[in-house]
């Protein structure tokens with residue numbers, strides 16, 4: 001009998017991340033590991049969810065819990081209630097969770113309470129800012145997990161500082177967890193899909209863009225969208241960049257940000273932004289389109305975790321609309337600058353990075369084979385459990 005692993009996905013970046021490990025399970029463990037995919041339904045628009053299954057050849061989820069949007073507590077509680085039923089029915093050997101969303105938190109709590117080992121991918125990241133919902137989610141997820149895969153040395157250091165051991169011995173369980181430092185499986189994905197994207201995506205022609213003649217921008221953090229003064233400062237900063245550097249800005253707009261911009265549509269900044277000739281607001285893009293935009297952009301402006309890393313993979317400078325970041329290595333190498341929601345600083349950082357682009361992007365996210373490594377370690381763990 002193959003081992004059964006149950007993978008929880010829900011938000012856009014988790015669907016994308018799951019593509020890499022699912023591929024490794026299919027390629028190397030066919031007949032040995034069966035993966036049950038459970039989509040919580042946290043993201044549900046076609047361009048926030050389905051498009052990735054189509055583009056990235058991800059198997060269709062076996063379950064969709066259809067929780068949709070709600071407050072943190074309601075959304076998380078609905079997920080936990082519906083997940084528990086699936087966990088009890090499927091009885092997996094492990095539950096795999098990604099990152100730091102409410103879907104991650106719900107699965108960590110629901111699975112560990114019924115003694116199903118939790119495997120946390122992208123463990124150990126910390127912003128040291130608990131006003132971020134993601135920081136709470138990742139701390140809880142890490143401390144309930146049995147296997148933790150951390151993508152960076154800083155992640156490993158953070159876990160050790162919180163009491164995790166670097167060299168624990170089996171049997172592994174929630175009180176004797178195993179930490180692996182193994183690189184980032186999103187690097188695997190960027191390498192894997194960039195080639196396919198070149199062959200299939202027409203986004204450069206469709207948007208009439210020339211390489212290095214535009215800036216790619218994304219905004220979605222609640223810290224930025226839910227405070228009109230911060231959102232307005234960011235929009236003003238983006239307009240300053242477009243005008244001051246005379247460059248187009250391409251903004252695939254997250255639905256959360258679209259809604260929040262609509263709520264302050266009376267403001268002069270928003271009116272100017274929405275009709276600005278240099279600013280191209282487009283719907284959320286597919287992953288293949290993102291690969292092409294990232295590969296061809298002059299600069300990335302973002303508050304996304306994933307997009308910060310992808311900027312680095314494609315050797316592009318990046319300006320972040322946050323006061324701090326969990327992805328500290330690119331900041332240490334001067335490839336990412338933190339501008340927070342400060343209009344002047346956003347412009348200044350962009351000017352600095354376009355005038356003096358960083359040349360060195362040392363390989364801090366592994367070798368592009370993280371998913372293979374994770375699949376092997378998960379398989380070893382399941383074998384040990386069943387011995």
Ligand code: UD1
Nearest residue numbers: 011012013042043044045048069100101102133134255256
């Ligand atoms: C969530 C994660 C965040 C992650 C992001 C990735 C949490 C707490 N936040 O933030 O860590 O970086 O996903 O994109 O888990 N909406 C739609 N259609 C959708 C999905 C959302 O319209 O398909 C709108 C709804 O108005 C919803 C809002 O976006 O209320 C926010 O969605 P939610 O999933 O709660 O949080 P995100 O901001 O997407």
Ligand code: UDP
Nearest residue numbers: 012013252284285286287290304305306307
């Ligand atoms: N992404 C995408 N389309 C978009 C914006 C982002 O496919 O319009 C991808 C991006 O390339 C990265 C992931 O989504 O792989 C990052 O997700 P997001 O920014 O939503 O969340 P975060 O990484 O901040 O949690």
